[in-house]
Amino acid sequence: MPKLKTQAKSKNQAAVDQDIVVLITTLVQKLVSLEAKIDIVISQTSPRSFETPRQQPMPIPSTVQTRDARPMYKAVCADCRKACEVPFKPSGDRPVYCKECFAKRKASKPFSAKTDIKPQAAPAPRAPAVEKPQPAAVKRSKPVQKKKLAKKRRKK
Secondary structure, X not given: OHHHHHHXXXXXXXXXXXXXXXXXXXXXXXXXXXXXXXXHHHHHOOXXXXXXXXXXXXXXXXXXXXXXXXXXXXXXXXXXXXXXXXXXXXXXXXXXXXHHHHHHHHHHOOOOOOOOOOOOOOOOOOOOOOOOOOOXXXXXXXXXXXXXXXXHXXXX
């Protein structure tokens, strides 16, 4: 009896090995045909399709306002007292300069702060904060809030 079982096992093993060999050969054939198809597709595409496209500058739409198209407001220069135009609406609380005077001021004091600011009075010193003693923690005999919530949950 043991010889029959070993012969049956070897026959089954041979059949399984043969099935695996058939599967591998069909897989190899499919891979070869797929590779041939990929080569055809690559040869049909132009060589420039894989390069990055060159970016051309975007044309500026005519609706975009440029710096020259901003509305200009009439003002009087604080230095030379000539009439000038500025690209903002003067409020009257700060001096306005023409282009020439503004350029002179900017060239002479490139990093200085505003010169028209008047020194303000120093704020009055504050008294040091006094810490109030905290009352001792009050011990509640029963939690009121928790009971109400528990009753509401039970009703639902």
